[in-house]
Amino acid sequence: MLEILSVVDIRFILLVFMGSFAGLFVGAVPGLSVSMATALLVSITYTWSTGDALAAIMGVYVVGVFSGAVSAILINIPGAPSSIVTTFDGYPMAKRGEARKALYHTTIHSFIGSVFGLAALWLMARPVSMLARNFNSIDYFLLALFGISTVGSTTSKSYTKGLIAAGLGIFVSLIGQDPMVGTARLTFGIRNLQAGIDTIPALVGLFGFAEVLTVVSEANLNQSVAQMKQMKLKLKDSLKYWKISLYSSLLGTGIGALPGAGGPVASFIAYNEVKRITKNPDVPFGEGAVEGVVASEASNNACIGGALIPMLTLAIPGDAVTAIMLSVFYVHGLRPGYRFLEETPELFYTILAGGFIACLCLLILGLFVAPKISKVITIPKMILIPIVAVLCVIGAFASNNRIFDVGIMFVFGLIGFIMKKRNYPIAPMVLGIVLGGMMDRYFRMAISTASSRDNFLLAMFGRPITMILLLVTLGMLFSPLLKKAYTGLKAKMAK
Amino acid sequence: MKKSKVYIAAMAEFSVFFCIGIVLLIYSLSTGGRDFQSPYFFPAIIGGFLVLMSAGLLHDALKLKDVQERPSVSQMNVKNVMGVLMITAVYYAVLYFKPVNPLYIRTKAFSVHTLGYAVSFKSILFTIANFEIFTIAFLFALMYFLGVRKWKVLLPVSIITPAVVSIIFRTMLYVLLP
Numbered sequence: 001m002l003e004i005l006s007v008v009d010i011r012f013i014l015l016v017f018m019g020s021f022a023g024l025f026v027g028a029v030p031g032l033s034v035s036m037a038t039a040l041l042v043s044i045t046y047t048w049s050t051g052d053a054l055a056a057i058m059g060v061y062v063v064g065v066f067s068g069a070v071s072a073i074l075i076n077i078p079g080a081p082s083s084i085v086t087t088f089d090g091y092p093m094a095k096r097g098e099a100r101k102a103l104y105h106t107t108i109h110s111f112i113g114s115v116f117g118l119a120a121l122w123l124m125a126r127p128v129s130m131l132a133r134n135f136n137s138i139d140y141f142l143l144a145l146f147g148i149s150t151v152g153s154t155t156s157k158s159y160t161k162g163l164i165a166a167g168l169g170i171f172v173s174l175i176g177q178d179p180m181v182g183t184a185r186l187t188f189g190i191r192n193l194q195a196g197i198d199t200i201p202a203l204v205g206l207f208g209f210a211e212v213l214t215v216v217s218e219a220n221l222n223q224s225v226a227q228m229k230q231m232k233l234k235l236k237d238s239l240k241y242w243k244i245s246l247y248s249s250l251l252g253t254g255i256g257a258l259p260g261a262g263g264p265v266a267s268f269i270a271y272n273e274v275k276r277i278t279k280n281p282d283v284p285f286g287e288g289a290v291e292g293v294v295a296s297e298a299s300n301n302a303c304i305g306g307a308l309i310p311m312l313t314l315a316i317p318g319d320a321v322t323a324i325m326l327s328v329f330y331v332h333g334l335r336p337g338y339r340f341l342e343e344t345p346e347l348f349y350t351i352l353a354g355g356f357i358a359c360l361c362l363l364i365l366g367l368f369v370a371p372k373i374s375k376v377i378t379i380p381k382m383i384l385i386p387i388v389a390v391l392c393v394i395g396a397f398a399s400n401n402r403i404f405d406v407g408i409m410f411v412f413g414l415i416g417f418i419m420k421k422r423n424y425p426i427a428p429m430v431l432g433i434v435l436g437g438m439m440d441r442y443f444r445m446a447i448s449t450a451s452s453r454d455n456f457l458l459a460m461f462g463r464p465i466t467m468i469l470l471l472v473t474l475g476m477l478f479s480p481l482l483k484k485a486y487t488g489l490k491a492k493m494a495k
Numbered sequence: 496m497k498k499s500k501v502y503i504a505a506m507a508e509f510s511v512f513f514c515i516g517i518v519l520l521i522y523s524l525s526t527g528g529r530d531f532q533s534p535y536f537f538p539a540i541i542g543g544f545l546v547l548m549s550a551g552l553l554h555d556a557l558k559l560k561d562v563q564e565r566p567s568v569s570q571m572n573v574k575n576v577m578g579v580l581m582i583t584a585v586y587y588a589v590l591y592f593k594p595v596n597p598l599y600i601r602t603k604a605f606s607v608h609t610l611g612y613a614v615s616f617k618s619i620l621f622t623i624a625n626f627e628i629f630t631i632a633f634l635f636a637l638m639y640f641l642g643v644r645k646w647k648v649l650l651p652v653s654i655i656t657p658a659v660v661s662i663i664f665r666t667m668l669y670v671l672l673p
Contacts, residue, residue, distance in 0.1 A: 043670075044664070044670055046670075047670070158555060160548055160551040160552050160555055161552070163544075163548050163551075164512055164545065164548045164549070164552065167541055167544050167545045167548060168545075170541050171515070171519065171538070171541050171545070174538050174541065178534035180532075180534070181534050183534055185534045185535060185538065186519075186522075186538060212579070213579060213580075216572065216575040216576060216579050216641065217571045217572050217573075217575060218571070218572065380643075381641075382638060382641035382642050382643050383638060383643060383648065385637075385641065386633070386634045386637035386638050386641070387634070387652075389579075389583065389633075389637065390630055390633070390634065390656065390657070390660065391660075393586075393590075393673065394660065394664060394670070394672060397671070397672065397673045398664075398670045398671065401671045403590055403673055406587060406590065406591075406673060407587060407591070410583060410587060414580070417576075421571070422504075422508065439537070440537040443537060444531065444532065444536060444537065447531045448531070448532060451531070
């Protein structure tokens, strides 16, 4: 505890609060996502110290995930993908005139979920690091492959499309200087590509400019906001859902910790689980059940701590935002992995302190500011979108001060837009871009080590950890085929 | 969406990814990708993977029993997208080629000789350059294109946004602007 408190001072608290305040608006306005804000923030905080950058980013991350629920409740449009499930019961509550009540429960249980997830990060990071000490090159390659295939299967209806997106992401990451030999590859004769495609402009394009194009491509830009009536709300009424809240937080943290699966998956699973175990809700699920809102919000916020576990200890991000955070580490010359906690414990405590302070900001902002921002979330999109486009240009330029990167951002924005329209998920592509270089390096290192041994296959996959990882990864990669075989077998047995 | 249209769309997607995959595979193999220590070894694998997955895409489309309703291109606002892309392309082109900005010299002189008040204020005016001027024009054009017609909104938003961005990024955060 003392270690966490040692990094906290007034400046630190102010930075987290600034991030949280920005996160509240960014998360609540549909069209502005937490991933987009984090990607922009990475380029802006480029010149800051790592601690300051992490403080601001943790604020945006924690409060941004929470505030996606504000627009989900008030206008039935989730501010972030992880709040899609909140619309199921949050909006019906608002239509009944209970918008303030829904927001109150959301705030309390997002707070519980966030604290739960961060506590899990605090407790679990060290044991996972100890385990990761035994990993070698091929294990890291398999873990990255597992993460990418999980995202592919959970973020899209079509598994093939998810894998194609991941493959394209890896392809993009391979452009530029080869990490082992140092020669330029796949640059197609373009001199500016010799340094590779920078992650930040690509991410700003995929999340920011693609969203700009998506919003303008939708004909319907009108939305109606639910009225906010004054209500008497008691903490006791909200805390009576503590069992559901803790159960959803546990699910959220676990799912978040799986490389690849993020908030949207966690909230779907938690919602279905809570629906299954709640026999007699006061109001049926889907018509404004408080239990539904609690399950969704506790689980998606608990995901934050969970997703940071593999990111910090294995350098494998748990979701899109942690993938961007991983690039913050690389930008500042840091290497997350099993040595991270030993070598830079102060940064681990900075993340924890930032997270816990952001939770307090969430509570304050959620209770006092969120009910008043209904006007902000309905800023006409025709005014908001041009401003976002300008911010994307600045974000793309700021990381390397190259106008070429602005072009890269536009190209990736267009690619992201087409992918969205054709139902290709963005998250696997992002993971591919961030992890591709590392996969290439570890894969070649593993083969080169194993080829010098007598038995190639045994040297590659002979260790128990590697065998388990290989089985799990192959299982994940071929999950659609296995599922099909299983249902076929079940049908045969039934006959 | 008709089933035939789904097939055509799937064929188009298959062709795109198949071409990317096969070009990557052949190029990588011919540049030394057969040797596992070559920088082109992993790209060759990714090329092969994309070829395989594009075939999977075609297989998925052929096996599709129920054609799901999904928004076709005609339903989306193509005019808006094309317009935004064109305005953005012009904005990028002027930022890239940086034509001489007549306002730059005048603003600079104006700030140094006439308005030498606070250092920060002076520095903002001093550094007013292509980015701010073109951003005002870009915001104005884009908002007008998207349907904002009120001058009370158009002018203040397109002027205040670059000003605020300039103060925050250039002066407070020391971030360079295009």
